[in-house]
Amino acid sequence: MASTDQGVTSPTRARITERTLRQDRWWLQPLTTFVVFSAFVVYATVRAFMGRDYYASPYLSPFYSPCLGDCVEGASDFGQPFAWWPLSAALIILIFPLGFRMTCYYYRKAYYRAFWLSPPACGVAEPHQSYSGESKLPLVLQNVHRYFWYAAVLVGLVLTFDVVLAFRPMPAEYAVGDGETSGIHMGLGTLLMILNVAFIWLYTLSCHSCRHIVGGRLRHFSQHPVRYRLWTWVSRLNTSHGKWAWYSLFSVAIVDLYIFLLATGTIQDVRFF
Amino acid sequence: MSYTLKLRIWRGDRDGGEIQDFPVEVSDGEVVLDAIHRVQATQAGDLAVRWNCKAGKCGSCSAEVNGRPRLMCMCRLSDFEQDETITVTPMRTFPVIRDLVTDVSFNYEKAKQLPAASLGPRDADGKRRMAQVDVERGQEFRKCIECFLCQDVCHVVRDHEDNKEAFAGPRFFLRYAELDMHPLDTHDRRELAQGAAGLGMCNITKCCTEVCPEGIRITDNAIIPMKERVVDKKFDPLVWLGSKIGLRTKDDEGRVEV
Incomplete structure (x- = not known):
C-alpha cells in the first residue's frame, strides 16, 4: 500500500516494511468522517433534487x-427571479x-484524510505514488475560499431572516381554537x-478566511485596535472551527428533516405558544 | 514500583536493520528515553541515540514511539499499559545514520534558503520600536525547539521523497509566517513561500500541529494565515484592484519582494 521507494520505504530511510507502527485505532476517525460525510452527502443530494416538501x-428548509426558483406559495421571501429554472430551487443556491x-x-483536512487518504492519519503512509497538494489545478482553486465566505455571510443573513419568519403565526388550517393564528408563534x-442559525454563524464567523479578513492580514495590530479586537474574537471562535463545522452540518440536516416530516404530514409541529 | 518493559528498538544503519527486543527494567515516573538509556547501559553499549537536555527543550531526542513522532524524553511510560509493547524507531522521514539517529540536514538546507529578517531604518534616537501587541503575536512561533517532528510527520515529504527539493515543510512555514507578520521586516516573502518553499503543496491535514511538543498551532496560526497572505498576493483580484485604487490599508507598504 505504501508508495514504494518513494516514502517511508525509500532507500536512505530506516529499513522498516510496515506502512505504520501505530497500534492505536488510527482508522477510527477517518472512518467516522467518511461514514458521516457520505451519509450527509446522500441525504442532502436526495433532498436537494427532490424539489418538494x-x-x-412558517418554516422554510435551509436547503431551499x-x-x-419556482417555489411553493409563501416560500419565496426574496421573489422568484429564477422562476424559469426547470430543476429544484435548492440547486440554485446550494x-x-x-x-x-x-x-x-x-x-479540507477532514476529507483529504477520510476520502483521499492523503494521509489517512498522522504517521500512516498514504497509498499514492505522487503528490502535488494544492499547488496545481484543480486543487489550487481551494484558494477561492474567501469568496465563498462572502457568499456564506449573505446566506447566514437570509437564514437569520428565516428564523424571524419562523415566529410568524401558523396558517389557519393549523389553528386549534380562536386566536391561535394571531400574534407570534413558537414551535419546535x-x-x-x-x-x-446559531451554529451556522459560529461556523461562518470562525472561518480562517474571516480571521484573515477582519485583521489577520495586518502586520501592525497596534495601528488598528478595532480590527485587532475583532481578530482576537474570531481567533477565539476559530479554535473550535471544526466543532462548529460538525454541529452546523448536523443542525442543518435536522432542521430540513423536521420540515420535511411536517410538510409531508408525518408529524405535527410541537407548539410552545 | 518497577516492572519489566517490553521494549523494541530499531537497530541498524543505511544498509539495513531490524526491530529487536530489549526487555528492560523500568520504574514508575520514567520516560522512554530513560528506558533507552538503561538498554544502552546494560544490554547494548553501542546503541546510537541523540539526546541532550532530557527536559523537552533541546529537541534532540526526536524518534517514533509506537509509530508516532515523539520526543523520547517527554514520552511517559505511565501513558502506556505495563504489559504493552513499546516500539521505538528513528524518524522515518530522514535518512538514517545508525539506530535511532537520523540525518536531519534536510532541515538546515531549508533554513538556509529562507531569507533572514531585513529591518528598516532605525528611529531618530537610534532605536527600533515595536508595540507590545505586535511583539506578542510572534511569541508562539518562537517557542519552536527545532525537534523537526513536524517535518518528520508531514506526509508531503514523509511519503514522497521526491518532494523534498520543492517543499520546505511546516517548521519553515512557521518562520515564513512569523517574518511576514513582523511589522519591522521589509521583505515580502509571499511569492517565495508559494514558489520555492512549496506552501501550495501543504494540504493542511494538521499532523504537524498534532505532534508539536511545544503545542504550537502550526496549521491554524502559521500555515493557513500564510496561505491567506499568498492568496492576497497571487489569487485575489479584489485585493489587487483595491491596492491599485488605494482602498487597501497601507499596512504592507515598504516591503520588497525577495
Whole structure:
C-alpha cells in the first residue's frame, strides 16, 4: 500500500516494511468522517433534487433558502427571479454553502484524510505514488475560499431572516381554537432553526478566511485596535472551527428533516405558544 | 514500583536493520528515553541515540514511539499499559545514520534558503520600536525547539521523497509566517513561500500541529494565515484592484519582494 521507494520505504530511510507502527485505532476517525460525510452527502443530494416538501409554513428548509426558483406559495421571501429554472430551487443556491464547506480549511483536512487518504492519519503512509497538494489545478482553486465566505455571510443573513419568519403565526388550517393564528408563534421548528442559525454563524464567523479578513492580514495590530479586537474574537471562535463545522452540518440536516416530516404530514409541529 | 518493559528498538544503519527486543527494567515516573538509556547501559553499549537536555527543550531526542513522532524524553511510560509493547524507531522521514539517529540536514538546507529578517531604518534616537501587541503575536512561533517532528510527520515529504527539493515543510512555514507578520521586516516573502518553499503543496491535514511538543498551532496560526497572505498576493483580484485604487490599508507598504 505504501508508495514504494518513494516514502517511508525509500532507500536512505530506516529499513522498516510496515506502512505504520501505530497500534492505536488510527482508522477510527477517518472512518467516522467518511461514514458521516457520505451519509450527509446522500441525504442532502436526495433532498436537494427532490424539489418538494421543503416548506411547512412558517418554516422554510435551509436547503431551499432563499427560494428563488419556482417555489411553493409563501416560500419565496426574496421573489422568484429564477422562476424559469426547470430543476429544484435548492440547486440554485446550494452551490454557495456547498462551495464554502468544500473549500473550508477544516473540511479540507477532514476529507483529504477520510476520502483521499492523503494521509489517512498522522504517521500512516498514504497509498499514492505522487503528490502535488494544492499547488496545481484543480486543487489550487481551494484558494477561492474567501469568496465563498462572502457568499456564506449573505446566506447566514437570509437564514437569520428565516428564523424571524419562523415566529410568524401558523396558517389557519393549523389553528386549534380562536386566536391561535394571531400574534407570534413558537414551535419546535422555531427552536431548531434558532439553534441551526446559531451554529451556522459560529461556523461562518470562525472561518480562517474571516480571521484573515477582519485583521489577520495586518502586520501592525497596534495601528488598528478595532480590527485587532475583532481578530482576537474570531481567533477565539476559530479554535473550535471544526466543532462548529460538525454541529452546523448536523443542525442543518435536522432542521430540513423536521420540515420535511411536517410538510409531508408525518408529524405535527410541537407548539410552545 | 518497577516492572519489566517490553521494549523494541530499531537497530541498524543505511544498509539495513531490524526491530529487536530489549526487555528492560523500568520504574514508575520514567520516560522512554530513560528506558533507552538503561538498554544502552546494560544490554547494548553501542546503541546510537541523540539526546541532550532530557527536559523537552533541546529537541534532540526526536524518534517514533509506537509509530508516532515523539520526543523520547517527554514520552511517559505511565501513558502506556505495563504489559504493552513499546516500539521505538528513528524518524522515518530522514535518512538514517545508525539506530535511532537520523540525518536531519534536510532541515538546515531549508533554513538556509529562507531569507533572514531585513529591518528598516532605525528611529531618530537610534532605536527600533515595536508595540507590545505586535511583539506578542510572534511569541508562539518562537517557542519552536527545532525537534523537526513536524517535518518528520508531514506526509508531503514523509511519503514522497521526491518532494523534498520543492517543499520546505511546516517548521519553515512557521518562520515564513512569523517574518511576514513582523511589522519591522521589509521583505515580502509571499511569492517565495508559494514558489520555492512549496506552501501550495501543504494540504493542511494538521499532523504537524498534532505532534508539536511545544503545542504550537502550526496549521491554524502559521500555515493557513500564510496561505491567506499568498492568496492576497497571487489569487485575489479584489485585493489587487483595491491596492491599485488605494482602498487597501497601507499596512504592507515598504516591503520588497525577495
